[in-house]
Amino acid sequence: MKIRTLATAMGSMAALGVVLAAPPAHASAEALIRAKCLPCHTETEDGISRISHQRKTPEGWLMSVARMQIVHGLKITDEERRTVVKHLADRQGLAPSETTGVRYAMERRLNTVEAFESEKFTQMCARCHSGARVMLQRRPAAEWEHLVHFHLGQFPTTEYQALGRDRDWFGIALKEMVPELASKLPLQSEAWKQWQARAPQTVKGEWSLSGHLTGRGGFSGVMKVTAGEGRDRYTLAFDGRWDDGRPMQGRGRALIYTGYEWRGDLVVDGTPMRQVFAVEDGMMRGRMFLRDQDEVGADVVASLQQAGNSRVLAVHPAYLKAGEGAELRIVGSGLAGEVTLPQGVKLVGTVKRSATEVVVRVQSDAAARGVHAVAVGKASGGSLALYDSIAAVKVSPAFAVARIGGNGTPTAKVEARFDAEAWAAGADGKAGTEDDFRIGVVPAKWSVEPFDEAAVRDQDVEFAGLMDAASGVFVPGDAGPNPVRRMSASNVGNLKVVAEVAQGGERLRGEGQVIVAPPRWNNPPLP
Template structure:
């Protein structure tokens, strides 16, 4: 029973995505909470104990309800859980400003290296799970204190783990961390009060969309959104194309939590995908990723075609070499009026245009360079980099984690995906100054090397996985002991990621790192 519950509730975002189909004839959320929660929680002047004293993201509330099922034997159906999570996220959620800086956890950007101002917070809270999990909730001091007691009661070895046994962990947690959390992450906040009073945002209509997926490239298209049966539930369809000309299309549904938290569940070219976006002033921003491989995803921005929402989202491709001609696609909303190109870039031909896309044939002068804005009438926001030569290449991300898996085990492999980011030198021709500018992603030849002497000794290049030379996609090795390795170790490793970009006879080299780690056994909605 527990295994089934864990699988249904905590396997990536599957449970939350399934919330997109509201159940018919369900009791109201308030009635469900009273019937299912009050047998253990108490009700008083300040609401329901422990529940009314918290605010969280949709994923945070999902984890709370699932924990009640797993640990305390709460009996709810999937439909009942969806109804309760929707209600709690709407009435006790987070304002957009309260999720700023930590949305990477919601968007499954698992290679993010966290950095927090408070070193104590990093050591006390962000060493067993992400700090973002804490930052994505709000509580009063008493409730933060409850959370400290819960941690020590549920995980008694906390005091004896790394960064715990060398200090008075429990004393610091109660006397120092609780006041800090209550001050920086309070239950009552003006941002939430103001957000609850806001007017509903417009969702229905046609959205111009632009994105980039590591290992695959850029894409753009139009997402049509219409109302579906259910509060804040929408049907969506997407038609677009990759930058290499391949068509892409998809259909699905989306549910809007808290007035701005967009969660989509769709199938794109036969592949189930999720969307985790934030909606603000006619713009959606976030990430779209594979439902069953959340490390494979795209950064996405979209804008609604409506009066007063003229924007340039992106230019595809985002860079142009001096002295060369190319076809550019300007993607955005309300693209009406004259096209303004960077200095030194000449319009040769307008191939086609609409409110969502303007396709041009252009040519850059030999002396054109720099990053400049591209505008279409009143629509602004996109840029085009014009360069004469590449001075440096960076591997993005600079650090990534892949995980072994498969080989008859219940855990899948977790890939690592990289892009080669080109940079141009400033006017002095020297790279490494503040005048350098980003060109954008460029094709590269990819390989891996041992990261250090231990990796050489253990032959990590041979065993830890394979890098696709053309795409920058690293697929880790199989899980389990490997008799061919020293001491029959598993296929973990530490590798240097190398991107080589050809520029005439010159080969420019960028370096990154991938840690090939053990399987991912625990994969909650918020890491």
């Protein structure tokens, strides 16, 4: 299958922040919708035409309102738009289970390689934008049909582009795709009914948080959430530390849509960042990324400190070499009781303990291997990889897209960031088998090489960008024609990403790929 990531599908528009401020007190959402929408839409027995027959994420509704402004001349203030988006996302959103598997679009994971069971869906819907954008909507058949007509009205060349001109695109869209979408993504669903009936979730309190930022490392800490001004609005304060011991602090605010869609806006160590989390049953999961550089982000998991919510979120570091000792930080919620370590790992002493973190010194024996559970009293969920040697190194992500920019142009560069994952051989001692297990992210020496003969010919290593040897952060070249290159080409390229990990007297090698592409011109909330 042709490799295609969200970063290659479309660029992105930094618009999430506009939804965080409190709405004006003088105008209700219903009044705004009547005043702003009914001049074009009509009231029907079952609601307002088009609007009442869709369910979307907050980002989806934001894009709809923005399109009304750009294409149809809707006059609406930023505050009014925030109010409308909040109202629609709360009442016509998606249940948590309906976003499973496609949250990467909301979380700005633009190097995700999409794969769908339906090849027709891939060709008909996911060739111009991400398939996730479609999967994060719900409509009845009549509305999916309207969407087909909208595509040809708004983008008349759709039928003549690749994977369009070789088939009866319009006929297939109406006769085959509309029934398929209406069946798989219906307006009414049992999941949505059940979610609407659920009691509001508890958000206020202390959240134990653990994360990993590619190109920087792991971190953990406590995020205190207090009530803010207005419904579903909160203030937050994060105090933590990186795995290398440096402090990490953040302050900001957050807004919850649809009862669980957490959108945070905060400043961490002087850098503006955003949070896109799903909150459910005392857990937060998602991604935290730079506001103005969304490719720089961290995977995050958090647990609320409350009765009955004892969990181990992570162990920092997540691996231990056989025969060696280390200091481990066990992060979670409700951490009380005896520390249970894998067989072959001895507890030497306890350095520190609280309800959110237990720091212990341990020693493993020479025979300890495999990934094993770590618990603290009734709190479970953590794991520790025990290994004797690294059998293989994998570059993560295996495929990424960077984009040239800057150089006096209005578009910024888009970096590519990589981790080196160490893997151990399974019980048979042979690498590359199904029982191999992941050790974790390890330090590596990074470099780039030409990916193919064309990259050699065009000297892509020299022009496409620079790889930081210590961090795995690749910074692409400048935008614009380069008179030094063949035919004054821009600084695009195709490079092999190489991670070398030292083990004894040898260096283990892992390989990935980075495509250095043209600038990112568009930046929609959902790619």
